[in-house]
Amino acid sequence: KAVVSTQSTGSHINADYNSPSRYLKTKALSEEVVLHELPNSAIIVRAADCFHAYDDFSHYLSRINARKRLIMKGRMHIYKNGEYTYKQPVYGPDVMRAITSIITTPDQDRERLYQFIGPKVYSLHELMQAITDITFRMYKPRSNPIRHLIEGEIIRNENYLRYQVTSDTPVHGLPG
Numbered sequence: 001k002a003v004v005s006t007q008s009t010g011s012h013i014n015a016d017y018n019s020p021s022r023y024l025k026t027k028a029l030s031e032e033v034v035l036h037e038l039p040n041s042a043i044i045v046r047a048a049d050c051f052h053a054y055d056d057f058s059h060y061l062s063r064i065n066a067r068k069r070l071i072m073k074g075r076m077h078i079y080k081n082g083e084y085t086y087k088q089p090v091y092g093p094d095v096m097r098a099i100t101s102i103i104t105t106p107d108q109d110r111e112r113l114y115q116f117i118g119p120k121v122y123s124l125h126e127l128m129q130a131i132t133d134i135t136f137r138m139y140k141p142r143s144n145p146i147r148h149l150i151e152g153e154i155i156r157n158e159n160y161l162r163y164q165v166t167s168d169t170p171v172h173g174l175p176g
Contacts, residue, residue, distance in 0.1 A: 008043045008103060009034045013088075013115055014166050015046065021162050045099055046115040048168050052092035062131050079164040082124030086167040088117040089127075115174045124164060 015027035034042045049057040079085060095116050102114060122130075 006041050006043060006103065006107070007034060007038050008045065008099065010099075011044050011046045013046045013048045013117060013168050013170055019166065021166060023162055024166065042112060043102060043110065044113050045095075045102070046113070046174075047095050048088045048090045048117045048170070050092035050095055051089045055092060057089060058131060061128060062135050062137075078124065078128065082126075082128055082164070084167075085124040085164060086121050087124065087127060088119075088121050088168045088170065090116050090118040111175050113174055115170055117168065117170045121168075 009030060011031050012024060012027045014021075014024050015031060016024055017028045019025055019028075031044050034044065049055075051058045098114075098116060102110060
């Protein structure tokens with residue numbers, strides 16, 4: 001039997017059993033399993049969506065407008081025009097440096113749960129505006145609630161649920 005002194009697990013700031021996203025449900029389940037199996041040596045790191053050179057978050061937001069026909073350029077369906085979804089993206093290399101610092105900290109000085117969020121809260125609309133300004137694409141958000149009811153595949157799309165529907169909900173008082 002091997003002895004594990006410390007187990008560090010990456011999670012997400014929105015990990016929740018009641019989330020419509022399978023990804024966020026799985027993150028909540030993994031937190032529970034790790035805490036159950038290693039109650040005294042587990043470290044859980046909850047990070048918001050990270051941005052860096054090759055990340056899924058900003059690339060998803062920049063790609064949803066890329067494959068439109070010329071007549072539809074710039075017109076993209078954004079959940080409630082992006083005005084009710086809020087994100088606090090964090091720089092990925094900063095999270096990695098913080099995890100390295102946590103692991104090298106002596107056990108008696110270490111917490112068991114950390115969260116990492118960006119310094120500023122952005123609406124999805126603001127993020128989309130910034131990304132389209134950088135990529136020189138048009139941005140004309142369209143919100144059609146009937147479309148979401150008719151096209152069930154959109155509601156079940158994992159990236160749509162994670163990046164457009166779910167707002168970041170940090171827990172106040174946690175270190176990070």
